[in-house]
Amino acid sequence: MKEPRWLDSSQQRHWRAFVEGSVRLHDLMDRDLKAKHGLSESEYEILVRLSEAPEMRLRMAELAESASQSRSRLSHTCSRLESKGLVRRATCPGDKRGVYAHLTDEGYSALQRAAVDHVEVARDFFIDVIDPADLEAIGRAFTAVTRRIGEVR
Template sequence: MDGTRWLDEREMRAWRGFLAASALVNRHLDQQLKDDSGLSHPQYEILVRLAAAPDGELRMTELANGLINSKSGLTYQVTQMEKAGLVRRRSCPSDVRGVFAVLTDAGRARLEAAAPGHVTAVREVLVDVLTPAQLDALADGLGEVSRRLREQGG
């Protein structure tokens, strides 16, 4: 025997449910954001993170870590957003390699316009579908998965 612990029926049901739900939720939210505000879901999340940061700016490395995004993927998104006037970049004066993403007034305005529709969609496809106990279990379980993967550097 090869020692692999194969998934039992319950575990497989959870895994398949996670894969299907995450793909469908992401697809729905991405489409909603594109239709309503011309933003991709990653771009919306970048605006959210920048809006919550002191002075509306974060180092690109910190932004990538917070978004669980590759640095190249983040660079692409920020470049697109920079062309649209939603963010700008500035160099870090104390570290020549350091670059900050900075939220512009236009970016803040786009986020404020996009947020109500996005929150409504999140409620429709996830939050309001679950009971409070299911919501707690989802938050606890996926929070633990995220915590362990971050500890492992993955």
């Protein structure tokens, strides 16, 4: 059996700071979106992904991948968004097994309203409290993390 590669005290301190900060930031952003706009952070992310897609629609499988949600979780989240009138689902014209998620006009308007508050929270608790050089380092670091995770999928 291979010996574990334990973290040294500095690595452990930075790892724990990352975990605690990430959890607290996501919790804060989720609470803020729910309180002000009735949206969870995962619902907001789906609206963002759809707003950036051609014709404001994506196949459900592609949306699940880009929003980092399982297909099952995405289906439940889209059901909630459909009940709010923010998203509608429809079968793909050329593939009856495929399903598109479409951002509705109401969904786009809700996203525009929520984005104003969401970016302020992102600025107040992340962007504006981090030195620009550190922010660039975080961007590079998590690009590498995302790439590495993609290699093992």
